[in-house]
Amino acid sequence: xxxxxxxxxxxxxxxxxxxxxxxxxxxxxxxxxxxxxxxxxxxxxxxxxxxxxxxxxxxxxxxxxxxxxxxxxxxxxxxxxxxxxxxxxxxxxxxxxxxxxxxxxxxxxxxxxxxxxxxxxxxxxxxxxxxxxxxxxxxxxxxxxxxxxxxxxxxxxxxxxxxxxxxxxxxxxxxxxxxxxxxxxxxxxxxxxxxxxxxxxxxxxxxxxxxxxxxxxxxxxxxxxxxxxxxxxx
Amino acid sequence: xxxxxxxxxxxxxxxxxxxxxxxxxxxxxxxxxxxxxxxxxxxxxxxxxxxxxxxxxxxxxxxxxxxxxxxxxxxxxxxxxxxxxxxxxxxxxxxxxxxxxxxxxxxxxxxxxxxxxxxxxxxxxxxxxxxxxxxxxxxxxxxxxxxxxxxxxxxxxxxxxxxxxxxxxxxxxxxxxxxxxxxxxxxxxxxxxxxxxxxxxxxxxxxxxxxxxxxxxxxxxxxxxxxxxx
Amino acid sequence: xxxxxxxxxxxxxxxxxxxxxxxxxxxxxxxxxxxxxxxxxxxxxxxxxxxxxxxxxxxxxxxxxxxxxxxxxxxxxxxxxxxxxxxxxxxxxxxxxxxxxxxxxxxxxxxxxxxxxxxxxxxxxxxxxxxxxxxxxxxxxxxxx
Numbered sequence: 001x002x003x004x005x006x007x008x009x010x011x012x013x014x015x016x017x018x019x020x021x022x023x024x025x026x027x028x029x030x031x032x033x034x035x036x037x038x039x040x041x042x043x044x045x046x047x048x049x050x051x052x053x054x055x056x057x058x059x060x061x062x063x064x065x066x067x068x069x070x071x072x073x074x075x076x077x078x079x080x081x082x083x084x085x086x087x088x089x090x091x092x093x094x095x096x097x098x099x100x101x102x103x104x105x106x107x108x109x110x111x112x113x114x115x116x117x118x119x120x121x122x123x124x125x126x127x128x129x130x131x132x133x134x135x136x137x138x139x140x141x142x143x144x145x146x147x148x149x150x151x152x153x154x155x156x157x158x159x160x161x162x163x164x165x166x167x168x169x170x171x172x173x174x175x176x177x178x179x180x181x182x183x184x185x186x187x188x189x190x191x192x193x194x195x196x197x198x199x200x201x202x203x204x205x206x207x208x209x210x211x212x213x214x215x216x217x218x219x220x221x222x223x224x225x226x227x228x229x230x231x232x233x234x
Numbered sequence: 235x236x237x238x239x240x241x242x243x244x245x246x247x248x249x250x251x252x253x254x255x256x257x258x259x260x261x262x263x264x265x266x267x268x269x270x271x272x273x274x275x276x277x278x279x280x281x282x283x284x285x286x287x288x289x290x291x292x293x294x295x296x297x298x299x300x301x302x303x304x305x306x307x308x309x310x311x312x313x314x315x316x317x318x319x320x321x322x323x324x325x326x327x328x329x330x331x332x333x334x335x336x337x338x339x340x341x342x343x344x345x346x347x348x349x350x351x352x353x354x355x356x357x358x359x360x361x362x363x364x365x366x367x368x369x370x371x372x373x374x375x376x377x378x379x380x381x382x383x384x385x386x387x388x389x390x391x392x393x394x395x396x397x398x399x400x401x402x403x404x405x406x407x408x409x410x411x412x413x414x415x416x417x418x419x420x421x422x423x424x425x426x427x428x429x430x431x432x433x434x435x436x437x438x439x440x441x442x443x444x445x446x447x448x449x450x451x452x453x454x455x456x457x458x459x460x461x462x463x464x
Numbered sequence: 465x466x467x468x469x470x471x472x473x474x475x476x477x478x479x480x481x482x483x484x485x486x487x488x489x490x491x492x493x494x495x496x497x498x499x500x501x502x503x504x505x506x507x508x509x510x511x512x513x514x515x516x517x518x519x520x521x522x523x524x525x526x527x528x529x530x531x532x533x534x535x536x537x538x539x540x541x542x543x544x545x546x547x548x549x550x551x552x553x554x555x556x557x558x559x560x561x562x563x564x565x566x567x568x569x570x571x572x573x574x575x576x577x578x579x580x581x582x583x584x585x586x587x588x589x590x591x592x593x594x595x596x597x598x599x600x601x602x603x604x605x606x607x608x609x
Contacts (some may be wrong), residue, residue: 046556046558072490116556117554117555122501135412142395143408146399148398150464151460151461158395177494259608336470437492441488445485449482
């Protein structure tokens with residue numbers, strides 16, 4: 001069963017079986033989440049309608065980090081245990097992570113203009129996320145420059161590991177330094193700082209976007225595995 | 235007895251590789267001269283683009299010098315690794331019983347001496363252009379002494395990653411720039427900071443140096459291994 | 465030296481280096497990169513004049529004055545010290561009395577002539593209806609700012 005996570009053949013069988021079901025679930029969840037978030041949720045007492053940007057921004061930020069964490073784990077697996085599926089995973093996941101980071105940055109600055117009064121400031125959180133985006137772009141570039149496919153994917157995995165230093169910086173930047181960006185409110189356990197009527201749609205959107213991420217990931221992984229199969233046959 | 239002899243031979247081979255490296259690069263003095271020329275020209279471009287207003291230049295002189303330092307570390311993305319890779323010297327080093335990690339450390343030391351030391355000696359002279367106070371020049375030299383080895387490690391990492399890549403030459407510098415962002419933040423921060431917090435920034439810069447020395451050789455050697463095996 | 469021992473020495477040295485650097489970073493990381501200063505920091509460090517500085521804190525209650533030339537005066541406080549601010553320009557939505565703010569501008573004799581203000585949003589989110597309820601039942605707490 002665990003072999004699905006690192007064996008390309010097993011994964012391919014699994015993906016073929018379940019991608020369709022995953023697609024249906026994702027569509028339902030997205031429709032429910034978007035309706036819940038954009039139509040049926042109340043406005044915030046300070047931000048008014050603009051709070052709804054958060055329902056896109058927060059899931060994208062979470063997925064941008066989550067993708068990089070997964071890529072780091074798979075790079076370690078690939079480099080130290082010679083699991084080729086790790087390289088395939090990094091190659092498939094990098095563009096998805098880049099897109100989510102980009103959406104996170106854009107939606108954040110759309111929210112920032114009316115709320116903070118500026119599109120962009122160079123505080124620690126925003127800068128470190130921008131650097132995360134640059135890392136994603138460089139990973140994609142490295143994967144596509146080498147004549148020898150295998151060297152490219154190995155070196156990009158090393159670069160993924162190098163960039164993983166950025167992850168704790170992103171996470172703790174709002175605690176270490178005084179930033180304009182607000183500190184985390186969902187993971188704060190001590191006191192509920194989000195009212196349940198706003199937290200509900202946020203969690204629904206988070207789940208829906210995570211399913212969307214896995215759907216895209218499955219499709220890309222399947223395609224990548226098939227490309228490699230044909231390469232081996234030739 | 236034989237153990238001591240072995241260690242002697244080992245140290246000798248390290249020293250000889252270092253000397254060989256320095257000699258080869260020294261014979262190409264043109265490289266170092268062109269690096270210094272690059273430095274001056276970029277500085278002139280900055281000054282012309284900002285306008286020759288003393289007050290402004292005084293404020294941002296440090297930032298300009300540090301950003302040119304990073305830019306110059308991207309253009310000097312060392313050819314020494316590439317040359318050794320192309321002429322097969324890595325195999326010879328292996329016969330001498332040296333692991334790639336040791337080679338990486340030797341390369342870090344030699345290329346710091348060759349490419350960064352001249353800049354560190356040279357840059358305080360150019361600060362005359364910006365009319366900086368002596369305190370700032372002193373801090374500039376200190377941060378450069380701590381920060382430039384980090385840049386050397388980064389540029390060696392980039393050039394080790396790009397050993398077999400002959401198509402796209404800009405990626406080398408693309409790799410260096412984002413990972414050297416913290417270096418420039420803390421270095422320039424230490425120079426411009428108030429006396430109470432500049433020490434903390436210097437400590438952080440030093441610990442980045444230690445971390446890069448700890449991780450750098452591993453990354454460089456594993457990249458070389460990947461490239462040599464193919 | 466056989467390669468295995470070389471590798472061992474290397475691993476030990478790099479782990480030691482990494483440990484030292486991690487410890488040093490964790491002890492020194494806080495409050496080095498400052499996006500803004502608080503009024504107390506300004507007054508304790510006796511910064512009186514600065515051409516370009518950011519000061520952050522809360523907008524003091526009942527301190528916003530709308531002048532005739534469409535500029536506004538308000539006071540930034542961190543509940544210990546105050547800095548008065550003059551600002552002319554567009555005001556962001558979240559700028560309210562009692563909410564967080566960061567002002568950027570020129571500090572002249574403990575008075576800030578801001579040319580830009582950012583409203584700082586905190587980590588509390590609450591529907592509009594609930595705020596009304598809370599105020600009606602006198603459960604509205606100031607720390608929800």
